[in-house]
Amino acid sequence: LGVWGGFAAPAWMYFLARGDWHPWLLLLGMPLTLTLIAAQLAWGFSTFAVDERRGRRTLVRWLGWPTAGWLHQALLASAFALLLFDAVLLRLPQRLLWPLFLTVPLAVYQALHLRNILAGMKPVWPLVRAAGLSIPLLLGYLLTVSLLLH
Numbered sequence: 001l002g003v004w005g006g007f008a009a010p011a012w013m014y015f016l017a018r019g020d021w022h023p024w025l026l027l028l029g030m031p032l033t034l035t036l037i038a039a040q041l042a043w044g045f046s047t048f049a050v051d052e053r054r055g056r057r058t059l060v061r062w063l064g065w066p067t068a069g070w071l072h073q074a075l076l077a078s079a080f081a082l083l084l085f086d087a088v089l090l091r092l093p094q095r096l097l098w099p100l101f102l103t104v105p106l107a108v109y110q111a112l113h114l115r116n117i118l119a120g121m122k123p124v125w126p127l128v129r130a131a132g133l134s135i136p137l138l139l140g141y142l143l144t145v146s147l148l149l150h
Helices: 002-018 024-046 048-054 059-063 065-088 094-118 125-149
Strands: none
Touching: 024 048, 024 059, 024 065, 024 094, 024 125, 048 059, 059 065, 065 094, 094 125
């Protein structure tokens, strides 16, 4: 789901519209893919107990609770590190990338909240799910608007 929504679907739509592949597709699609996989993990944390009882095969059950938590944090950090890499080292236009960094506070909130849950604090699952879904959705929206305006 993360790879399809974050990279394959936008690349395929661009190819259908233009007839070729843009070199920035991978650079801008990879952070979106990483945040979508992190959102899938965040959603999986909230349904972990039910999935465990019913024997569902989910990513969080397959990885285990602590490993999935570590992977979630690493995916979010990697997504924004890639955006910073795109901005600084590859010199993609700043007017294109700066709106994407508006989602950093939400990602930090989710990472801290999930860290507290993994440490044993009582979870607020609606907030975890909302933050998990809003990060890739906002990132995709802001990327689309940036590309359309510039």
